[in-house]
Amino acid sequence: MSLLRCRTVQCRLCVLLAVVLCAFPFLTGCGKRHTRVETGIRDQILHAGNGTDPQDLDPHITTGEPEHKILMALFEGLVTEAPDDLRPLPGVAERWDISEDGLVYTFHLRTNALWSNGDPVTAQDFVNSYHRMLLPELGARYREMLYPIRNAEAFSTGRITDFNEVGAKALDPHTLEITLHSPVPYFLSLIMHNSWFPVHLPTILKHGDIAERANRWSLPGNFVGNGPFVLKEWKVNSHVLVEKSPTYWDRDNVKLNAIYFYSTENVDAEERAFRAGMLHLTKDVPQTKIQVYQQNQPHLIRCEPILSVYFYRLNVTSPPLRDKRVRRALALVIDRELLVKHVTRGGQVPAYQLTPPGIPGYEPRARFSEDVALAQRLMAEAGYPNGNNFPGVNILFNTHEGHRAVAEAIQQMWMKHLNIRVTLRNEEWKVYLNTTQSMDYEVARAGWGGDYIDPGTFLDLFITDGGNNETGWSHAEYDRLIQEAARTGDMKKRFELFQKAEDILMDEMPIIPLYFYTRPTLIHPAVRNFYPTLLDLHPWKYVYLEPPSS
């Protein structure tokens, strides 16, 4: 042993250090093994990055998008999404009838739909699920999704206690009738959301109370679902594993044998995992890597628009922003093209209205364009010529590298063109939520994504005293238009009302739209039937893995 031949202590210690350092690479085998991506293609096992760690797999309790994606594998609603454009396709319901007035939907359930424990899926299961979702004691956050059902709101707020008065009835085990309180033209799109998924009540009752949030029915081993996949593993901060369900009615068309949903909270780590062949799909792409992929490996990256908008809220109760002219001036000097091209750099689309493009039948109309001269004139009219006397304005954002870059860029644009003092303040997420809610800000960064494809999901925000308004803005005509739109069954008339409301919103400018989000994704070429969709949802039953032939 050379170690023993060393005379001095330094020498021995040096050798020891060298041995320790050199030993590490050899501690493990360095042989090339198959990557997860390769074995996954062989065995039809999809490895997908899924973003934030899922909190729960109980469709009545979850609120997040990561959970929604997993639940789409575990459950099936009355109708399901088409993989390419999310149009409604038959799910548990084979077919459905809609009454003339658009108020009564009759769903005819297929008889071969089974729960993962073998029980048939019945109309009563759906009624029971709506009942649970609306139970005041459960405190389900998304129960408002069910409010189009007649008397659902009254029941869920405790004004009526008899669920029989709520407009959801099982006419027979395979016929479900849902009565709405007013026509909802996008109803079929609405009921694809996980808050409308059926749950297996006997299983829930077996593991505790119906309204107990900690009821453990949704843990592996206890779980019963009706989707194309069943829950096998759920490890906190690691992954959820689902396997093909042997009881699913359309199992012959389900090609994947299993899906791993990995919790990938760190976007850089996720990208490394993709590069190392550990993931077929990622949830996101690091901002600086987007261009690198687009230039070098464009076949691996997608940057598709989603139904989400990035905007700044203005507190219209704070003195300088009380003036509409100031609000407009601030909006007019932001160079959105520059912003999306050089700051966000993910193919985002500049926003000159609130509602994102892509909603069928709702034409996006730009309400304004950048105009520095006009903005300066407006400021002068408001009493701040060349920024004189302007008290300054503060931009609040929740701590995030991307939000900070946008805020810094806009700070520069405002300072440069309007010659006003602009300060920035970042706050930790929950503090930021608290600050915006209590209106303790001047300008605050915000984002909003649609839960279903309809302009109402965006324009409803800014009705007077709306829970998510948070700008202090109130406009009687706007409120009237939104309310009228909600009562209108005719799609065309309804959208025209929304357009008028949006005219008002963009004229008053209590919010400054900046850009429409895209969802950058890294995707292995073997992933098939995975299309870009507006809600970034992908029905897993159609997806399969097949390497490109070349």
Added chain:
Amino acid sequence: MLRFILRRLLQTIPVLFVVATVTFFMLRVAPGGPFDEEKRIPEEIVRKLEAHYGLDKPLWQQYLIQMKNLLRGDFGPSFKYPKRTVNELIADAFPVSLELGCYALLVALTLGIVAGVIASLRPNTASDYVPMALAMIGICFPTFVTGPLLSNYFGLQLGWFNPGGWFFPEDRVLPALTLGFYYAAYISRLTRGGMLEVLNQDYIRTARAKGASESRVVVRHALKGGLLPVVSFMGPAAAGLLTGSFVVETIFNIPGLGRFFVMSAFNRDYTMVLGTVLFYATLIVLLNLVVDVILVWLNPKLKFE
């Protein structure tokens, strides 16, 4: 010595009590609650949720209930993960962090002490400057730099390891090195400083003069005194290592306890914060006790008092 340890263990009780109390009230005063989200929940649902978790009761009552549960060792349900209890989450995550922490500790102590001793034996020569320069680089580029670097190089360029995850035995190597290197840098600086102090002492000179071999001087005499600062430093450092590092766990996607420390605070997951904090406090007190025992063992003149 047994009495000393017993007395110290008894001191744990007031420490945990104070920590629990202060944390409880800090959490309730901090802005934002566990149910705040970007899409606001209607007021009446928030009230239902609060009633469900007992947050609608007067604060002192909540405090008493919490304390009573803590006495039974029950931290309660997590707010973020409604289907799981804090006890379960900690029980699942701690072994992961413990395992990683032990490897990292091993790396840190081996590398740190060896490098520190080498540097101290010939101060201001190459055998001092090289390890100390490496240590300095290790300090300037902490885990959030070395982690991605190691992951990129060994994970992606060379393909020796997975760049992240916690599925195979070899997945332990990169995070353990990342974490270990950072602490090794500290330990080597402290070892060098402590050793230099001791090597100047008269008894070492005497030992040398008496003709003791260099290795005997170092191992038998100098190390005992020279490691004092390292030992003092290791108490809290080991507690931090064994309970996991948020940065390393996110960089390598490891389901450890370190993430809970940070994320539970951000989520205002009251019960989880209290659980992790008390767990950490217990570990701090225990490890500092171990440190004090080692201090006495290194210096026989001290007595347990």
Added chain:
Amino acid sequence: MSVAAELPNLTPPDAIEAEPGSSLWLDAWHRLAKNRLALISAILLILLAGACFIGPLVVTNTYYEQNLALGATPPSARHWLGTDKLGRDQFVRILIGGRVSIMVALCATFVSLTIGVTWGAIAGFVGGKLDAVMMRIVDILYSLPFTIFVILLMVLFKDFEARFRWLEDYGIPFNLLLLFGAIGVVEWLTMARIVRGQVMSLRKQEFIEAAHALGLRRRRIIFRHMIPNILGPVIVYTTLTIPAVMLLEAFLSFLGLGVQPPMSSWGLLIKEGAEVMEEYPWLLLFPGGTLGLTLFALNFLGDGLRDALDVRASKD
């Protein structure tokens, strides 16, 4: 069994006691001035600090002016250290970032040298019940959730912000005071533990017992005899605290405490650089290098100080 127990202490440091009080420090100063490396380091540090505080006023580029179309570019004649993602000159940003980082480092050093050393020395020297109480307080402070503490700190003092607005005219945002407060609460804990460990082992050494026998006051023993003898580890740990606290500052900025953009700090620059190190390595290398340079200088200065203040070496 340590040899120390059997050997007489050949040069009792008490001997200094006979000399005029100031000579310990004066001697040290002379010795330090003779140490070339330490002297160069000191000059380098002063130059660096000077550049950070005066530089941004002199250079033509500003730390906030963006050139979005330019984006991140490697070093060039116009931008010596390149530009960041928003096209801002990195050289000026490193200089301006140094201001906060240096202030933070000074604050942490101060806290750790005053509170930390005193706390640890007293606990270690007195021992017994007082030691137990003091050290359990340290344990408690270690354990409390720092994130929540910082968030609370910001909220509780929000109302005082207006009253301290005048400070901003001197370039000190109120936020910075809170940052110092947050650092002050935690940055002395490990120092206290290290000092306590050293003092405990020193306490039983002959020269301290002799000092006791001579009837010297406890405070005198601690400050004249103990502390000079534990300076080595104290200085080493101080130099370790400085980079750690600069990086801690980046985390606190994440919570909204500390600098607000477009102002930056070394910690923040390194953190941002780390995120893009594959694409724009210069955004990590230069701030990291600056911190490294500072650290090397600090270490050499620290070693020099230690040698200069070494009571044993002084009598050789």
